[in-house]
Amino acid sequence: MPRVSQQQTDQNRIAIEKASSRLFREKGLDGVSVAEVMAAAGLTHGGFYGHFSSKDGLAAVACAKAFEQSGARWDQRFADLPEPGERRRAYVEGYLATATRDRPGSSCTAAALAGDVARAQADAPVRAAYLDGVKAMAARLASLQPDAGSPEAGQRALAEMATLVGALLLSRATKGDPISDALLASARAQLLQQGAES
Template structure:
């Protein structure tokens, strides 16, 4: 069997990372096998270890990739807004939307992966990837808070992140019931009221 070129190997690895970032958000780390990941990538199971040393290593890489996707979306919303308040409102509206709730595979990894990461051992590489990703999103949130007090901005960003992710997780867990939409609406109204009061 002919060897795969370096360019093709890099392309295959990128596809595995992309598919893994989606499937892990949809089904969790333990809900997806290596065979599932490789099959979804259109590759054979045997090729996995030519790209990654373990599923744990891939989980960390996929987690980081998922955060990169979210960070890019957040930065675009901020860049497209005329001011900090509008940027914060745009982030809140986008995050607490039915579209985001219904799209776990392409949505924020905080809400999709927090429970899985919490169950991983402290030495698993995905914990560091998750921590770094949360910090990146917190930095964006803190940068659009009113005023110039960095400590107050971080505290506000922490509270907002907890509300956003918690509301999205609860809304997903109750999807298909009126409560799901109520949770999104109540969290959105509460956060937006804080933006308007600032």
């Protein structure tokens, strides 16, 4: 059997990370098997352990990668918006959109994995990756405040993050009922009003 090149090995690992990142956000950490991840990556189950020692290790890498990808997407969206206020508005409107609610596999990792990470063991690798991602999200929101860099901006960013993630989680949990859209609209209106006042 021919040996796989380093380039192919790297491509396979990237495919596993991408597939697991999407699947874990769609179905939760316990809702996805290694076999399912590998099938979604277009690889055989046996190849998994050449890349990761365990599903827990993969979950941590996938979580970190998902936060990283989300940050890169926001940076791309912000590229044409020079003012922090415009970027904040775009963030709030994009985050609290029905499209975000309806696509957990490609949207916010903080919301998609919150319940799973809360139930994970204290020393689970995914907890550290999640914490790093949440801190990065808070820093991004703080940078969008008019007084970025101040302690008050950091405090507002934490409150805004709690509102964003909470509204998205509740909206997903109530999808199909009118309250689902109302949760998004109310949180969006409140955050945009707060932004206009600051």
